[in-house]
Amino acid sequence: MANEKRGADPEKLRQYSKALFGHLSGAMTSALVYLGDHLGLYRALAECGASSSVELATHTGLHERWLREWLHQQGAAGILDTAGDDRFALSPEAEIALVDESHPAFGAGFFSHLPQTMQVVERLPECFASGLGLPYDAFGPEGARGFERGFAPWFRSLLVPVALPAVDGLVARLEAGARVVDVGCGGGVALVEMAQAFPSSEFHGYDISSHALERAESNRRDAGVDNLQFHDVRETPLPDDGSVAFATTFDCLHDMTHPDRIIGDIRRMLREDGCWLVCDIKAYPTYAENVENNPMAALMYGMSVATCMSSALSEPSGLGLGTLGLHEAKLREMVHTAGFTRFDPLDLGHPVNAFYVARP
Numbered sequence: 001m002a003n004e005k006r007g008a009d010p011e012k013l014r015q016y017s018k019a020l021f022g023h024l025s026g027a028m029t030s031a032l033v034y035l036g037d038h039l040g041l042y043r044a045l046a047e048c049g050a051s052s053s054v055e056l057a058t059h060t061g062l063h064e065r066w067l068r069e070w071l072h073q074q075g076a077a078g079i080l081d082t083a084g085d086d087r088f089a090l091s092p093e094a095e096i097a098l099v100d101e102s103h104p105a106f107g108a109g110f111f112s113h114l115p116q117t118m119q120v121v122e123r124l125p126e127c128f129a130s131g132l133g134l135p136y137d138a139f140g141p142e143g144a145r146g147f148e149r150g151f152a153p154w155f156r157s158l159l160v161p162v163a164l165p166a167v168d169g170l171v172a173r174l175e176a177g178a179r180v181v182d183v184g185c186g187g188g189v190a191l192v193e194m195a196q197a198f199p200s201s202e203f204h205g206y207d208i209s210s211h212a213l214e215r216a217e218s219n220r221r222d223a224g225v226d227n228l229q230f231h232d233v234r235e236t237p238l239p240d241d242g243s244v245a246f247a248t249t250f251d252c253l254h255d256m257t258h259p260d261r262i263i264g265d266i267r268r269m270l271r272e273d274g275c276w277l278v279c280d281i282k283a284y285p286t287y288a289e290n291v292e293n294n295p296m297a298a299l300m301y302g303m304s305v306a307t308c309m310s311s312a313l314s315e316p317s318g319l320g321l322g323t324l325g326l327h328e329a330k331l332r333e334m335v336h337t338a339g340f341t342r343f344d345p346l347d348l349g350h351p352v353n354a355f356y357v358a359r360p
């Protein structure tokens with residue numbers, strides 16, 4: 001009766017409910033992927049091969065009953081392969097995505113700030129009411145570690161050997177010695193990689209997240225590099241003396257309250273013969289195009305509300321671009337307004353990010 005009143009079709013309602021609960025299933029699977037990564041269970045499976053819960057318990061020292069339920073969930077979700085005799089295994093592809101932190105397709109890092117993200121979701125009703133979002137520091141030190149772990153595999157595997165050589169004349173310049181600035185540097189992994197590769201150059205990272213800056217300093221110390229410094233941009237503004245040969249921004253312009261101002265600052269810090277490597281999320285001008293071209297659009301709009309747009313609205317009058325809000329045409333316009341004369345896309349074949357090189 002209630003269905004008829006609303007004009008609902010019972011079969012479509014069944015299908016719709018199935019899809020809806022599929023999303024809840026994704027959320028639970030994500031939580032259990034977080035646990036598998038956090039507890040070292042994927043690593044244990046990579047070491048032992050196909051395992052039963054008893055074998056996994058022996059290997060990890062964790063309780064068998066809990067491991068059995070975790071294995072059953074991961075098998076049911078298709079994260080692990082079932083290998084007969086209630087044994088479960090990583091496929092070679094799963095091993096890359098869940099265990100191999102040196103591979104650019106390592107994905108488990110993106111699950112590692114899930115608990116902090118869900119805690120922040122509890123604060124979002126307040127943001128919907130006030131209009132003001134939360135900066136990255138709202139995710140705490142563990143959140144900063146998680147964000148860093150998501151992007152680190154690409155920096156470690158492809159930044160120095162593939163991305164930098166694709167920028168005309170850059171490697172020779174960095175080998176000779178140049179000043180480099182990374183704005184929105186997060187945990188500083190990109191800078192540590194570059195500073196190690198180019199000891200004659202001088203590297204500076206700027207961010208507004210104190211947790212990210214602490215991670216960055218600790219990563220610098222662990223790597224033993226001394227041609228690298230980190231700065232809180234609220235205390236130490238970006239240089240404005242045209243001394244920087246190479247600037248970078250990785251996945252952060254769309255998170256900023258005023259990317260237009262930062263782009264102006266980057267133009268002022270650059271030498272006339274300098275260049276800026278921009279990496280930001282591949283996006284399109286309209287919602288319809290984003291949904292049509294991006295199979296992860298729902299994930300990205302979700303991350304935007306929880307993280308990127310929230311950060312970009314964390315000050316009054318923030319532009320609030322969000323995860324899919326900085327498409328090429330908009331960025332091109334901002335870059336030209338700031339006084340850059342050249343802005344060229346750089347095809348690095350990345351599934352999610354777009355790259356550009358801007359020059360004065």
Ligand SMILES: C[S@@+](CC[C@H](N)C(=O)[O-])C[C@H]1O[C@@H](n2cnc3c(N)ncnc32)[C@H](O)[C@@H]1O
Pocket residue numbers: 136137147148151152183184185186187188206207208209212233249250251252255256257258262311
């Ligand atoms: C998604 S994280 C990317 C971090 C790093 N570039 C990476 O790829 O791992 C975005 C970063 O931008 C920083 N951020 C946001 N607004 C900023 C601003 N106005 N100036 C400098 N950094 C900012 C955040 O604190 C956060 O660390």
